[in-house]
Amino acid sequence: MEVVTKIEFAALEPKLSPETLRVLEQQLGFLRATPVQVATIPLLCSFKDVAVDAATGSGKTLAFVVPVVEILRRLATPFLQENVQVGAMIISPTRELASQIFGVAQKFVKTLENLTALLLVGGTDVTADLERVKEQGGNVLIGTPGRLHDIMERSTALEFRHLEARTSDLSSLDTITSLFIVSFQILILDEADRLLDMGFQRQVSAIIELLPKQRRTGLFSATQTQAVEELSKAGLRNPVRVEVRSEVKGASTTFKTPAGLNIEYLECEGEEKSSQLVNFLRENASRKTIVYFMTCASVDYWGTVLPRLKTLKDVPIVVLHGKMKQSVRVKALEKFTAMPAGVLFCTDVAARGLDIPGVDWIVQYDPPQDPNVFVHRVGRTARMGRAGDALVFLLPKEDAYAEFLRIRNVPIEKRDKTEVPHIIPKLRAAAMKDRDVMEKGLKAFVSYFRAYKEHHCTFIFQWKQLELGKIAMSFGLLQLPSMPELKRGVLTSQHFTPVENIDVDSIPYREKAREKQRRKNLEKKPDTSREERKALAPSKHQKDRPAKRAKKRSHRDREELEEINSDYRLLKKLKKGSISEKAYSKLMSLEGDV
Structure with a gap:
């Protein structure tokens, strides 16, 4: 499989707009499309739901940004004339990735008259984002699930003057939400498996519930897990599955990594x-x-x-x-x-x-x-x-x-x-x-x-x-x-040689101000009493937190872990000669690719 095909973006059907083609060629330097772009862009532009499983580095970002812009460009003029009307949403698992997607999307959104894109990620004051929504609006929302869900839930984010003239009932969240998504067209879930691994399933599900069912949805990931399959069933309607892998010339194996x-x-x-x-x-x-x-x-x-x-x-x-x-x-x-x-x-x-x-x-x-x-x-x-x-x-x-x-x-x-x-x-x-x-x-x-x-x-x-x-x-x-x-003797300190004749308590901070403060604190509290040590010790609730998190993740990943361990057990049997290579290959193919 070639990473870039011989197919030009201009040859894709339905035809891409001249403005989009100019951005692709002149600003981004792309004339020809990658396999995932060739497969996905026409489907989304033809109003099909897609579940895309493609190797990392294959060009997935453009595979969904281009259709988003093209779909919004085709909307009837009155639909998105006001900034409060959201036409598309792109959900990403991390702030860095959301920022990167926003940077790419902005190049295309700027070609759409009067349309705005808004980046909404955590790590900043949510009230500042609410003010930005109130002042700027956003026809394309790009962000992390927690912040996007937070903004959608807060009614103050939609208290726009021109909306008040349309309805007398702005006290109801349902009313506000319906106005917020009246022209919504397409939802993109990027790195879907990571969204779930990071514990965003509740927020993603809540966002999907707030969005209209008559929409297009694209689910993109480099790995397909059971949880992603469940999300696909809940958020997509009869999706077209797109799977793109890297192949080494002359080899029979399809790899999950770039060629x-x-x-x-x-x-x-x-x-x-x-x-x-x-x-x-x-x-x-x-x-x-x-x-x-x-x-x-x-x-x-x-x-x-x-x-x-x-x-x-x-x-x-x-x-x-x-x-x-x-x-x-x-x-x-x-x-x-x-x-x-x-x-x-x-x-x-x-x-x-x-x-x-x-x-x-x-x-x-x-x-x-x-x-x-x-x-x-x-x-x-x-x-x-x-x-x-x-x-x-x-x-x-x-x-x-x-x-x-x-x-x-x-x-x-x-x-x-x-x-x-x-x-x-x-x-x-x-x-x-x-x-x-x-x-x-x-x-x-x-x-x-x-x-x-x-x-x-x-x-x-x-x-x-x-x-x-x-x-x-x-x-x-x-x-x-x-x-x-x-x-307890579960592990030993064998092979460790401690530094002799050193008082670690006397080692200073290289930063003079910090060392001065440390010495000042030592003079105030030369020794910590038993009561103070007890007070400073983590509470039972705090001690239980790691165990609870581990238990929760273990429950979420149980099926995947069982599959991983099963693969490894088969590998051990093969190495020991308990099963033949033919039997091993057959069993692996029956269990499926992970």
Whole structure:
């Protein structure tokens, strides 16, 4: 399959407007369409519901933005003359992706006279968005499900003067909602599987309930899950299913990853990981690289300590994760996007849909908890027919993950490990000079372990087999934190060598103002009483929160996890010789592709 077909946008039926074709060619530089665009644009423009399953980086954004604009362009003139009348809505799982879609859509919306597009995402004051809706209106709403649902529920968002003349009953939410969606035409759910994974099912379902049934709906995703199927049944009417995959010339397998993507895995011991990462970043200093970690704390730590190493002094590093303020996240993404070369340290907040130009390498320092996210991460490179490379770090006891990916149609090969300079002494030296580094290192190590325990592939990522001592060394810890798993003997501290003759309480913050405040606090409270410690300890309700979240997610993902574990059990039988390759292939085909 070619990433870009020989079919020009101008040849699609129904015909696209001259204004849309000009934007595609002159502003975006696209003359020919990708397979997903060829398949989807005509269907949506012909008022068909679609459920699209296409490999990441295949051009899905234009596949729904173009039909949205074309449908609104065809509306009768009176329909959308007033900004309060919403004609289309695009729902995205993350703020970054919603912002990116908004940027693309704006180029087309500007060709529509008197029509406006509005970006509505979380991270900002909702009252400010309500004011924007009141002042500007919005014929095309693009945003995250929580904020969109919030705006739709608040009647004040629709208290427009010209609406008051039409009805005397504005006290009823139903009345206001009906006015709000009187001309609604099309709903787009982008990254539908991620919307559900992130817990937005309630908001998405509520939005769908508020919208008129006589509409077009497009559901787009790179992976189809049982939950997505259920959403499709609830929100789409007799949808046309579009499935586009990448194929390697001469091969019989259809892959879930872009054709120009080369994926490798590097197997190394726990204490070697950070040294291998630093060496990789140094060798690829002239490239543009995204490095994924499992937790926000890990991003904070590595983003703080690695720039202090002389080895990486000329390598610009940007950090991005979900706990950062929205304004900071936007600036970080803009900064990395503008870089000709550099590194982005991030969590899965940047794993879906984002189209960052010129990314050469995707490095997964931590394999994702959800195996479906692997495809989305590597899809940030090799986009739209370009070449790209990806690397994932695996511990020796995690090597079965490579086979697991292969049976899920993700091609991956082993990368040879080379001897590299050890950086653990340098990490420890940085921790001894700055309390901030020491504290962030401890927090990152603990958060990594907690996240590891929640891996979906429990047959491969078995937390009880983790060699915590080696991993703690890789984090550059000075001492091991007090952990229940170590106290009870479930795990051991073998291979960890603590730094001797050091008083960690005396390590100062490098930032003078912060250190001054710390010393001031110590003078006020030289020791914490038993009562104070009890008061500061998390309540039973707080302690139960992680367990409740895990239980909720476990219930939601049970079917998918059972399927994953079933695949792995079959793989083990094949490797042991219990079943033949023919029987294995037959069983896998019966169970279906995930």
